[in-house]
Amino acid sequence: MYSKTVVINNPSGLHARPASEFINCAKKFSSRITICQLGRESEPVNAKSIVALLTLSLTQDKKAVISAKGSDEKEAVETLIALIESGFGE
Numbered sequence: 001m002y003s004k005t006v007v008i009n010n011p012s013g014l015h016a017r018p019a020s021e022f023i024n025c026a027k028k029f030s031s032r033i034t035i036c037q038l039g040r041e042s043e044p045v046n047a048k049s050i051v052a053l054l055t056l057s058l059t060q061d062k063k064a065v066i067s068a069k070g071s072d073e074k075e076a077v078e079t080l081i082a083l084i085e086s087g088f089g090e
Contacts, residue, residue, distance in 0.1 A: 008058050020050060022080065033076055041065055
């Protein structure tokens with residue numbers, strides 16, 4: 001399993017449009033991917049589910065932990081971290 005923490009930096013957080021981009025990116029990987037708010041690691045959600053992701057209410061400046069387990073786990077986490085750090089073009 002590979003995990004990494006990232007700060008949500010775009011002003012509107014992971015609302016519907018960025019969450020959709022995140023999900024579409026996550027679905028490209030075969031690994032099982034989860035995401036949770038830092039400090040709430042006991043409540044990870046499926047990073048390939050828009051409904052689950054939106055329930056986290058990840059707003060600007062919150063920290064999230066992305067974890068993956070599988071053959072492409074490191075690439076999956078690093079790619080999703082890069083996407084979040086890019087601010088989704090906002």
